[in-house]
Amino acid sequence: MFQAIGRAQTDAIVLSISVAHWAIPTALSSAVGLTPFGRLHIVLQIGFSVRPFTNNGSGVEHMRLILLMIVFISIAGPVAGQEFAIEGTKGTKLTAARIADFDRPWAMTFLPDGTLLVTEKKGVLLHVTKDGSKTEVQGLWRVAYGGQGGLGDVVLHPDFNSNLWVYISYAERSNRSGTIGAVVVRAKLDMKNSPPRLSSVEKLWVQEPKVTGRGHYSHRIAFGPGGKMFITSGDRQKLKPAQNFSGHLGKVLRLNADGTVPNDNPWQDRGEIAKQFWTVGHRNMLGIDFDSDGRMWVHEMGPRHGDELNVIIAGTNYGWPIVSNGDHYSGIPIPDHDTRPEFEAPRAYWVPSIAPSGLVIYDGDIFPEWKGNAMIGGLISKALIHVDLEGDTAKEAERFKWGERIREVEQGPDGALYVLEDGSGGRLLKLTPGR
Numbered sequence: 001m002f003q004a005i006g007r008a009q010t011d012a013i014v015l016s017i018s019v020a021h022w023a024i025p026t027a028l029s030s031a032v033g034l035t036p037f038g039r040l041h042i043v044l045q046i047g048f049s050v051r052p053f054t055n056n057g058s059g060v061e062h063m064r065l066i067l068l069m070i071v072f073i074s075i076a077g078p079v080a081g082q083e084f085a086i087e088g089t090k091g092t093k094l095t096a097a098r099i100a101d102f103d104r105p106w107a108m109t110f111l112p113d114g115t116l117l118v119t120e121k122k123g124v125l126l127h128v129t130k131d132g133s134k135t136e137v138q139g140l141w142r143v144a145y146g147g148q149g150g151l152g153d154v155v156l157h158p159d160f161n162s163n164l165w166v167y168i169s170y171a172e173r174s175n176r177s178g179t180i181g182a183v184v185v186r187a188k189l190d191m192k193n194s195p196p197r198l199s200s201v202e203k204l205w206v207q208e209p210k211v212t213g214r215g216h217y218s219h220r221i222a223f224g225p226g227g228k229m230f231i232t233s234g235d236r237q238k239l240k241p242a243q244n245f246s247g248h249l250g251k252v253l254r255l256n257a258d259g260t261v262p263n264d265n266p267w268q269d270r271g272e273i274a275k276q277f278w279t280v281g282h283r284n285m286l287g288i289d290f291d292s293d294g295r296m297w298v299h300e301m302g303p304r305h306g307d308e309l310n311v312i313i314a315g316t317n318y319g320w321p322i323v324s325n326g327d328h329y330s331g332i333p334i335p336d337h338d339t340r341p342e343f344e345a346p347r348a349y350w351v352p353s354i355a356p357s358g359l360v361i362y363d364g365d366i367f368p369e370w371k372g373n374a375m376i377g378g379l380i381s382k383a384l385i386h387v388d389l390e391g392d393t394a395k396e397a398e399r400f401k402w403g404e405r406i407r408e409v410e411q412g413p414d415g416a417l418y419v420l421e422d423g424s425g426g427r428l429l430k431l432t433p434g435r
């Protein structure tokens with residue numbers, strides 16, 4: 001029927017349809033807080049849907065023009081300050097404010113002045129101000145970027161104010177064999193000059209053995225109430241080594257802040273490496289934090305389902321890969337935890353999987369209901385998960401979903417909750433109580 005319409009009319013129709021379709025999704029995407037990519041994606045789809053209205057070629061020209069306009073508007077749009085509402089599965093309302101965007105962010109930590117350090121997997125450390133301005137920290141080194149590996153965690157020494165020590169984990173490739181393993185270093189963070197710079201880098205821990213593959217490094221770091229450093233060391237997808245005492249794979253480790261080994265760790269007579277172990281029998285642990293009683297909580301990705309939230313007790317075996325409330329990806333069953341009571345069972349577990357990443361035990365004031373509870377990021381579940389902790393028991397309380405994978409969770413000095421979305425364009429969001 002459009003063959004009957006003259007070229008001018010077609011152009012007018014295409015343009016008006018395009019403008020209408022451009023305005024609606026732009027307003028819509030602003031309202032729901034989509035990333036520029038999300039906005040572009042919606043408009044691209046609408047752009048293509050315009051195509052059937054033209055069969056004389058002029059529509060293609062218009063589409064180009066429209067897409068150019070949209071690319072321009074997306075790039076020019078403000079990054080910080082956009083807000084959107086989130087409602088939990090039990091009706092709790094949050095307001096999310098977008099602070100900044102990142103390229104595959106992995107971890108963050110707050111500095112005493114309320115600004116942030118954020119790692120990007122490819123090997124970039126950023127200093128981020130409260131208004132979302134980013135400056136690349138200088139003095140970083142090459143990391144083995146790929147798969148789940150790259151630049152990992154960043155945390156501060158408990159006395160950072162006086163010693164300026166920053167602790168960083170990353171994946172390192174061996175020169176000779178090409179195998180890879182996690183590493184933890186510390187460095188002084190010089191904030192007096194601009195841009196900020198790392199200096200006095202000291203390698204404190206090297207995951208042994210380095211192996212093939214690019215998964216399950218874990219390499220989360222946390223300082224305990226007594227000033228000791230805990231490192232989660234994943235099984236590197238090799239499974240059985242989680243039960244042996246000759247390597248770091250599948251363990252939680254406890255070291256002094258300078259990387260030396262405390263002489264009161266639980267396994268003193270199982271060889272040199274085992275003197276670093278705090279607990280054994282783990283898989284992939286991307287979240288670690290302490291509650292106000294000093295109890296250590298670590299979550300762990302299960303295989304096919306069976307993700308765990310564990311209380312970490314020195315000298316204990318958590319059973320991977322002998323037991324799991326999940327099963328192998330192949331479908332081959334793994335006996336559940338209740339069949340082998342000698343292995344420590346999780347305080348909470350998830351079937352189906354949530355793919356936990358990032359953990360903070362909240363102790364701020366602006367969410368009084370959450371005090372003492374765990375907030376866990378979810379990758380596959382695309383959710384922020386509120387887990388109620390009572391003593392050493394845990395139970396999921398509520399989920400918050402807005403369609404994005406959550407990589408990292410922190411509590412700000414202001415008591416707000418901060419999350420990093422996963423992947424390219426992952427946003428830093430500040431969460432406060434909604435209305």
Ligand SMILES: [Ca+2]
Pocket residue numbers: 107108109154408409410
């Ligand atoms: Ca963190």
Ligand SMILES: [Ca+2]
Pocket residue numbers: 324325326327333334335336
């Ligand atoms: Ca099982």
